[in-house]
Amino acid sequence: MDQNQNLKKFTGKEIRAENILECVEVAELIKTSLGPISFDKMIVDEVGDITITNDGANILKRLDIRHPAAKILVNLSSQQEEEVGDGTTSVVIIASELLKRAGLLMMKKIHPSVIISAYRLGMCHSCSFIRENLILSSQTMDLNKLINAAKTSLSSKVSGINAKKFSTIALQAVKSVQIFEKNKEKFRCQIKAINFVKITGNSLNKSRLIDGYIFQNQKVSPMMGTVSPTRIAFLNFDLRRSRLPIGFKIENKSNIEIEKIFKKEIDLVKSQIRKIFESGANLIITTKGIEEEYIKYFLKNGIIAIKRVSFENIKRIAMATGGRIQNSFTQTPYKKSFDSLWLGEAEEAFSQEISFSEIFIIRGCRFSSAGTIFLRGGTEYLLEELAQSLFDAIFIIKRAIEGNKLVAGGGAVETSLCTSIQKLSNSILSREQLPLLEFGEALMIIPKILIKNAGLENTDILTKLRILHEASLEKKFSDYRFFGLDLSNQKIQNNLYKGIVEPAINKIKCIQIATEAAITILRIDDFIDLKKK
Numbered sequence: 001m002d003q004n005q006n007l008k009k010f011t012g013k014e015i016r017a018e019n020i021l022e023c024v025e026v027a028e029l030i031k032t033s034l035g036p037i038s039f040d041k042m043i044v045d046e047v048g049d050i051t052i053t054n055d056g057a058n059i060l061k062r063l064d065i066r067h068p069a070a071k072i073l074v075n076l077s078s079q080q081e082e083e084v085g086d087g088t089t090s091v092v093i094i095a096s097e098l099l100k101r102a103g104l105l106m107m108k109k110i111h112p113s114v115i116i117s118a119y120r121l122g123m124c125h126s127c128s129f130i131r132e133n134l135i136l137s138s139q140t141m142d143l144n145k146l147i148n149a150a151k152t153s154l155s156s157k158v159s160g161i162n163a164k165k166f167s168t169i170a171l172q173a174v175k176s177v178q179i180f181e182k183n184k185e186k187f188r189c190q191i192k193a194i195n196f197v198k199i200t201g202n203s204l205n206k207s208r209l210i211d212g213y214i215f216q217n218q219k220v221s222p223m224m225g226t227v228s229p230t231r232i233a234f235l236n237f238d239l240r241r242s243r244l245p246i247g248f249k250i251e252n253k254s255n256i257e258i259e260k261i262f263k264k265e266i267d268l269v270k271s272q273i274r275k276i277f278e279s280g281a282n283l284i285i286t287t288k289g290i291e292e293e294y295i296k297y298f299l300k301n302g303i304i305a306i307k308r309v310s311f312e313n314i315k316r317i318a319m320a321t322g323g324r325i326q327n328s329f330t331q332t333p334y335k336k337s338f339d340s341l342w343l344g345e346a347e348e349a350f351s352q353e354i355s356f357s358e359i360f361i362i363r364g365c366r367f368s369s370a371g372t373i374f375l376r377g378g379t380e381y382l383l384e385e386l387a388q389s390l391f392d393a394i395f396i397i398k399r400a401i402e403g404n405k406l407v408a409g410g411g412a413v414e415t416s417l418c419t420s421i422q423k424l425s426n427s428i429l430s431r432e433q434l435p436l437l438e439f440g441e442a443l444m445i446i447p448k449i450l451i452k453n454a455g456l457e458n459t460d461i462l463t464k465l466r467i468l469h470e471a472s473l474e475k476k477f478s479d480y481r482f483f484g485l486d487l488s489n490q491k492i493q494n495n496l497y498k499g500i501v502e503p504a505i506n507k508i509k510c511i512q513i514a515t516e517a518a519i520t521i522l523r524i525d526d527f528i529d530l531k532k533k
Helices: 013-033 056-062 068-083 090-106 112-133 142-154 163-176 255-278 292-301 310-320 379-404 412-426 432-445 445-453 456-469 475-482 506-523
Strands: 005-011 043-044 050-053 178-181 186-189 194-199 207-211 213-215 230-235 285-286 303-305 342-355 357-365 372-376 404-406 483-488 493-495 501-503 525-533
Touching: 005 475, 013 043, 013 056, 013 068, 013 506, 013 525, 043 056, 043 186, 050 056, 050 186, 050 379, 056 068, 056 090, 068 090, 090 112, 090 432, 090 506, 112 142, 112 412, 112 432, 112 506, 142 163, 142 501, 163 178, 163 207, 163 372, 178 404, 178 483, 186 379, 194 213, 194 379, 194 506, 207 379, 213 303, 213 310, 213 372, 230 310, 255 292, 255 342, 342 475, 372 379, 379 404, 379 501, 379 506, 404 412, 404 506, 412 456, 412 475, 412 483, 432 445, 445 456, 445 483, 456 475, 456 483, 456 493, 475 483
Parallel strands: 194 372, 230 285, 285 303
Antiparallel strands: 005 525, 043 050, 178 186, 207 372, 213 357, 230 342, 342 357, 404 501, 483 493
């Protein structure tokens, strides 16, 4: 070891206890934001910007977490958001509960390797039990089931009061970009084609889905009614005179010569624009700027031009309309003209003014339909939170359509798994028996927190729920396995038939990622901190 380095080393029980404590603290921070009756967090960043949210992924993304073990937990939980779109809070809560129970088991002299082995067994059993016993599967997922899945996701978010309206919007948006793959004989949803436009003012009830692609940008030439059919040229370069590099200049005392140079530069750009006109384009969209000298030229030829569109937006429109983005005129030097094959095609394009904001709408895209969710609300914070909630619901619907499998929500899956794992642990005579039993009990943290956040009596409802799921092991009471919590009406019901449902992949991934996160942290037995002097 170099002498210019200080070595700090923590080993065994000390580092495991610290890692577990830090992960539990992260879970304590976000557990009150779980469920349909939950609480929001106010986050103020270093520049004073305020964010009010109860979305677990959003909260964790904005927190400045410095402890290595807590960072590992947060990074692994973000996989849930990326793969499923919802359930990040559940992953962190289950993982921290598994770690807390592992800490208690280690105090009883049970080796971490035994605990890890039992946790892996519990995870595998849970996933197979969900697939074999708890799934409602159908070849064609009807609309009511999809809306119910979206409502379950939205019920805990800012849109919870209007969950029915926004779940319908989310479903319509997904259906607008749904395609059927004949070779695989299944549906696929291109949710990247769904766009969000947020304009402050008016109420949430004025939000709606608009058929077409919408964006807000500066028009160079004024809109002259509806352009139909629309042929679009996509440019990723300036329609301006070229500028000399820094350090270069032209010295000429003759005003006539300077004017000639200036006119030649303008004519050069005009000749490039003329090539675009000749290709048949009647709408030009560029990510860069357009100089004032060319406005009359656009007007004279009846062309609409839009500048400074974000590259992400222009890429989406190009994919939907079948166009190709050109980075420069020298992109294909062997061609002297702007190829018409590079143009995107749509049925119509027009502008509209809403709340003093002018929006541009492109409808009837050539290759795929494009939907835009148009959101209205009082503040920018509210609109950002609403957009994130809707995106989660859209992801949930996508998973439900592509997977065709749903499970009951409201703690039904966790209670059923706990009962099944208890039965499994009774049949095991090895050292994994007690850690496996603790794995099942750790899953019960989800219904416990749901009940606590709703302000209900914990013991009575959980006891009734456990009794029903233990009875479901008998064939004549098999439907009891779908019973879960209805927190709005403060009762236990068959959530599968009452519409409180989630995609099966949501629960499976949640258990897998939470278990892997807990195991990853339990395997750490040394913490070595190297710091240079």
